[in-house]
Amino acid sequence: MRKFTLALCLSLSLGCAFVASASTPTPDGVGTNAAKLAEQAPVHWVSVAQIENSLVDRPPMAVGFDIDDTVLFSSPGFWRGKKMFSPDSDEYLKNPAFWEKMNNGWDEFSIPKEAARALIALHIKRGDSIFFITGRSQTATETVSKTLQDDFLIPAANMNPVIFAGDQPGQNNKTQWLVDKQIKIFYGDSDNDMTAAKAAQARAIRILRASNSTYRPLPQAGAFGEEVIVNSEY
Numbered sequence: 001m002r003k004f005t006l007a008l009c010l011s012l013s014l015g016c017a018f019v020a021s022a023s024t025p026t027p028d029g030v031g032t033n034a035a036k037l038a039e040q041a042p043v044h045w046v047s048v049a050q051i052e053n054s055l056v057d058r059p060p061m062a063v064g065f066d067i068d069d070t071v072l073f074s075s076p077g078f079w080r081g082k083k084m085f086s087p088d089s090d091e092y093l094k095n096p097a098f099w100e101k102m103n104n105g106w107d108e109f110s111i112p113k114e115a116a117r118a119l120i121a122l123h124i125k126r127g128d129s130i131f132f133i134t135g136r137s138q139t140a141t142e143t144v145s146k147t148l149q150d151d152f153l154i155p156a157a158n159m160n161p162v163i164f165a166g167d168q169p170g171q172n173n174k175t176q177w178l179v180d181k182q183i184k185i186f187y188g189d190s191d192n193d194m195t196a197a198k199a200a201q202a203r204a205i206r207i208l209r210a211s212n213s214t215y216r217p218l219p220q221a222g223a224f225g226e227e228v229i230v231n232s233e234y
């Protein structure tokens with residue numbers, strides 16, 4: 001049938017586009033149109049420059065960042081940890097042996113995010129005090145603080161050691177830390193970063209989790225009406 005259509009097209013060259021498309025339908029769900037492209041959720045997108053402008057004339061303050069998928073693309077360590085400690089489940093996330101590895105060197109394989117570089121640089125320029133508050137489990141020793149300070153060129157005067165808030169189900173451990181440290185802006189990729197910030201009356205700003213992160217499903221950025229930084233997936 002297809003050969004016949006092509007032969008017909010070559011010989012007649014009239015109405016061939018119609019004949020060809022009618023005989024070779026595209027698979028379901030493939031293709032787009034103006035209506036589909038125009039459909040957008042009312043997400044409050046912001047750029048790093050807009051955040052900077054919003055802070056002009058504000059005195060130095062404490063600001064906080066989540067770590068995984070916010071400032072570091074750390075999936076390589078989590079990928080390795082799952083294979084090593086619990087290939088068939090997420091049990092590795094409860095295994096202190098995994099956190100010993102992750103918090104003591106595996107961030108050498110974590111890629112700093114460009115959006116985080118720009119944000120941290122702007123807060124250093126403003127003289128803000130920078131906190132990192134993570135859901136990672138605490139370990140006896142850690143090199144994450146040093147790695148972050150080196151990756152993002154944070155002067156000692158602006159840097160605070162990483163706060164390991166832990167991640168117990170049913171409670172948001174980050175909220176109290178945000179209150180205690182009087183953090184005015186908190187950046188994160190996860191829903192619980194946004195809810196913690198709002199509960200602590202800090203300004204919640206979302207960073208996009210990279211689509212190849214091992215942490216699935218991807219959250220719905222902007223779902224709480226929070227600001228979402230453009231191009232922050234890397």
Ligand SMILES: [Mg+2]
Nearest residue numbers: 066068069189
């Ligand atoms: Mg995160």
